[in-house]
Amino acid sequence: MKEGPVISSIAALMGDPARANMLSALMDGRALTVTELASAAGVTIQTASGHLAKLDAAKLLKSERQGRHRYFRLSGDDVGAVLEGLMALAQRTGAVRVRTGPKDTALRHARVCYDHMAGERAVALFGALREKDWIEGDDDLALTAAGRAFFGGFGIGVGALESGRRPVCRSCLDWSERRSHLGGALGAAILASVIERGWARRGQGRVLAFTPPGARAFDATFGL
Amino acid sequence: MKEGPVISSIAALMGDPARANMLSALMDGRALTVTELASAAGVTIQTASGHLAKLDAAKLLKSERQGRHRYFRLSGDDVGAVLEGLMALAQRTGAVRVRTGPKDTALRHARVCYDHMAGERAVALFGALREKDWIEGDDDLALTAAGRAFFGGFGIGVGALESGRRPVCRSCLDWSERRSHLGGALGAAILASVIERGWARRGQGRVLAFTPPGARAFDATFGL
DNA sequence: GCGATAGTTCGGCTACGATCGAAGCATGAA
DNA sequence: TTCATGCTTCGATCGTAGCCGAACTATCGC
Numbered sequence: 001m002k003e004g005p006v007i008s009s010i011a012a013l014m015g016d017p018a019r020a021n022m023l024s025a026l027m028d029g030r031a032l033t034v035t036e037l038a039s040a041a042g043v044t045i046q047t048a049s050g051h052l053a054k055l056d057a058a059k060l061l062k063s064e065r066q067g068r069h070r071y072f073r074l075s076g077d078d079v080g081a082v083l084e085g086l087m088a089l090a091q092r093t094g095a096v097r098v099r100t101g102p103k104d105t106a107l108r109h110a111r112v113c114y115d116h117m118a119g120e121r122a123v124a125l126f127g128a129l130r131e132k133d134w135i136e137g138d139d140d141l142a143l144t145a146a147g148r149a150f151f152g153g154f155g156i157g158v159g160a161l162e163s164g165r166r167p168v169c170r171s172c173l174d175w176s177e178r179r180s181h182l183g184g185a186l187g188a189a190i191l192a193s194v195i196e197r198g199w200a201r202r203g204q205g206r207v208l209a210f211t212p213p214g215a216r217a218f219d220a221t222f223g224l
Numbered sequence: 225m226k227e228g229p230v231i232s233s234i235a236a237l238m239g240d241p242a243r244a245n246m247l248s249a250l251m252d253g254r255a256l257t258v259t260e261l262a263s264a265a266g267v268t269i270q271t272a273s274g275h276l277a278k279l280d281a282a283k284l285l286k287s288e289r290q291g292r293h294r295y296f297r298l299s300g301d302d303v304g305a306v307l308e309g310l311m312a313l314a315q316r317t318g319a320v321r322v323r324t325g326p327k328d329t330a331l332r333h334a335r336v337c338y339d340h341m342a343g344e345r346a347v348a349l350f351g352a353l354r355e356k357d358w359i360e361g362d363d364d365l366a367l368t369a370a371g372r373a374f375f376g377g378f379g380i381g382v383g384a385l386e387s388g389r390r391p392v393c394r395s396c397l398d399w400s401e402r403r404s405h406l407g408g409a410l411g412a413a414i415l416a417s418v419i420e421r422g423w424a425r426r427g428q429g430r431v432l433a434f435t436p437p438g439a440r441a442f443d444a445t446f447g448l
Numbered sequence: 449g450c451g452a453t454a455g456t457t458c459g460g461c462t463a464c465g466a467t468c469g470a471a472g473c474a475t476g477a478a
Numbered sequence: 479t480t481c482a483t484g485c486t487t488c489g490a491t492c493g494t495a496g497c498c499g500a501a502c503t504a505t506c507g508c
Contacts, residue, residue, distance in 0.1 A: 007248065007310040010317070012239030018495075020232035034455060049456060059317035068454045068505040076317060082309040091301055093283035098486055117305070124290040240466075258485060273486055292475040292484050422459055 006217075013058055014086070018043050019051050026061070027080055028206040029115035030073035077170070077183055082113040109210040110200065116187030117194070117208065121218070125190075126171075126181045128222050133183075141169035143186070151186070154221065156193060161185040194218065237282055238310070242267045243275050246296075248273055249283070252430040253339035255295035281349065289325070301394070301407055304338040334424065335431040340411030341418070341432065343443070349414075350395075350405045352446050359406075365393035367410070380417060385409040418442065 014020055024033060025040040032040070038048035052072055055061045062075045065150040074080055110119040117125070129135045134147030143151070148158050161168045170184030182190070194200050199214030212219065218224070238244055242265040242406065249264040251257060258265070262272035275298055279285045286299045298304055300353050301400030334343040341349070355358045358371030367375070383402030385392050406414070418424050442448070 005315045007307065008239050008241045008244035010310055010314055011235050011244065015232050015236030015239035016231045016494080019231045020229065021233065024231065038279075039315040043496090044498060045455070046457085046499085050496085053456085076316070078309070078313055082306065082313055083231065085302070085309050086234055089234055089284075089306055090230045092300070092302060131452095147467070242466080267466085268468060268489085270469085277486085326496070342493070378455085 010058065010060070013055060013060060013081070016051070017041075018047065019055060021046070022051065022055070022081070023060070023074070023083055025072050026072065027083060027114065028112045028202075029073070029080075031064070031073040033069050037072065051150055068199070074114060079112045084113070105205070106207045106209065110210060111206040112191065112202065112208055113181070114183070116181070116183045116191050120179050121210070122181035124224050125222055128224055129182065132223065135169055137169075141171060141182075141184075141187075143169060153194070156186070156189045158186070159190060232285070234282065236278060236309070237284060240275070242271065243279060246272070246275065246279070247284070247303070247307055250296065250298050251307060251338065252303075252336045252426075253297070255288070255297040257293050257295060257444075261296065261323070262346050295423065298338060301338045308337070330427070330431045330433065334434060335430040336426065336432055337405070337430075338407070340405070340407045340415050342405050343432070345434070345439075346405035349446055352448055353406065358445065359393055361393075365395060365406075365408075367393060378417070380410070380412070380413045385413060 015021060020042040021039045025037060034048055034052060036047060037052065038045045041048060052061065052063075056063055056072070059075050060079050061072045063070055065071075071100045108119055111118060111122045112118065112203075113122075116122070128148070132146070132150075135141050136144055136151055143158060151158055158168065167184045168186050169182065170187070171180040171182065172215070174187055181187070194214075195202070197214070197217070198211070199218050200208050200210040201216040238247060245265040246261045249261060258273055258276060261268060261276065263267045265272060265275070267275075276285065276287075280287055280296070283299055284303050285296045286332070287294055287296045289295075332343055334341060334345045336342065337346075340346070356370070356374075357368055358364050358374055360368055367382060374384055382392065391408045392410050393406065394405065394411070395404040405411070418438075419426070421438070421441070422435070424432050424434040424443050427433040
């Protein structure tokens with residue numbers, strides 16, 4: 001077998017506290033600058049620059065320059081998925097202190113996972129979409145004709161999503177709920193729409209804060 | 225956020241080549257001794273013993289003594305899931321050499337994932353079980369009445385499985401197929417039955433070698 | 449041109465951890 | 479008991495990798 005070195009090189013990159021902090025700071029899907037990531041990791045900018053160069057070389061991150069800034073983001077949702085898996089492991093093995101503060105409650109209720117919704121509300125949404133037969137399939141999910149029509153009425157053009165290379169529907173394991181929620185291009189479009197409509201706004205970190213009327217509108221729209 | 229240290233401590237454990245080799249050697253679900261794991265990792269026994277003590281303390285492994293042997297196995301399928309996720313990442317980022325030898329083909333066709341089946345055949349089985357409405361649900365899978373009857377006739381008592389603490393059905397992402405297959409207590413029972421009936425036997429490493437009549441019987445039984 | 453800000457590269461320090469030899473404990477066999 | 483096997487602990491060595499200060503490059507605004 002000896003496939004150890006292959007996975008260890010990647011695990012080792014995640015195994016440094018500074019890099020792990022950077023990666024989890026990027027888990028909300030936003031792109032951050034070197035300076036911001038250095039602050040998140042608690043190291044100087046030079047150190048952060050070195051770490052980021054390694055993560056970039058290993059293709060765990062992708063970067064783009066804008067003027068004198070350089071923005072980093074996760075290279076894909078599979079990176080986020082592994083990070084969530086590690087968090088789940090940390091929870092089960094008791095390596096994590098269960099701080100159940102108000103921020104934690106907010107996080108469990110609704111948060112951003114890479115570029116789509118996660119948490120109780122996202123899991124409920126996923127269940128409702130299946131319930132109404134708007135999506136189908138076990139693992140490679142697909143929109144039904146009814147679902148296509150519904151999202152068209154909601155203002156999301158499915159055709160445009162399908163022209164991209166990214167899968168439209170993708171199930172993503174939810175760290176806190178231990179059930180799936182919707183990722184993929186459609187998941188991203190839903191989150192974008194929710195924010196654009198003012199139903200929710202991004203709070204600190206990964207928290208997604210729904211307004212009371214926004215929450216009602218969300219539930220009514222998707223029949224929760 | 226600063227949840228970095230939590231995940232980094234676990235990732236760091238997987239980030240050492242020797243430990244990663246041991247973990248991937250354990251991915252077939254078998255329990256191995258210190259000596260066997262030392263040989264798999266290519267280190268001396270003392271070194272291996274130290275590594276195993278760490279993995280055990282972090283609850284990634286569990287151990288049991290039998291006479292003067294000490295057997296280690298993965299502490300749960302969630303550990304295997306993270307390892308599979310890392311392999312998938314390694315594949316996408318190109319950190320892995322794609323050796324497509326005969327052994328690799330066999331591995332893709334059918335292999336053991338912790339204690340249940342994986343590979344093409346397992347993914348096909350999972351699809352068939354859904355197709356026939358023997359299992360249902362999106363993420364927290366459940367057996368239907370028909371499925372319960374079928375497995376009873378097959379010789380697997382579902383009632384006994386349900387009395388355990390382990391979930392009966394659990395979907396597990398397949399590393400090579402990028403789709404789900406069936407894990408959980410039922411998945412384990414199916415693999416055990418397949419081996420007991422002589423339909424397949426465990427080859428080198430994780431390979432699961434079906435005999436020609438065994439493959440036909442398997443397909444006929446599950447309607448593939 | 450100048451200064452200011454953002455990021456990279458270099459060099460040296462430091463510390464942690466992987467490794468193995470050797471000795472120490474258990475368990476099982478004779 | 480005595481010996482052999484399987485594993486653990488101790489101690490010392492050695493590399494590697496993280497870290498920061500300092501110098502360097504690039505972009506922006508003036």
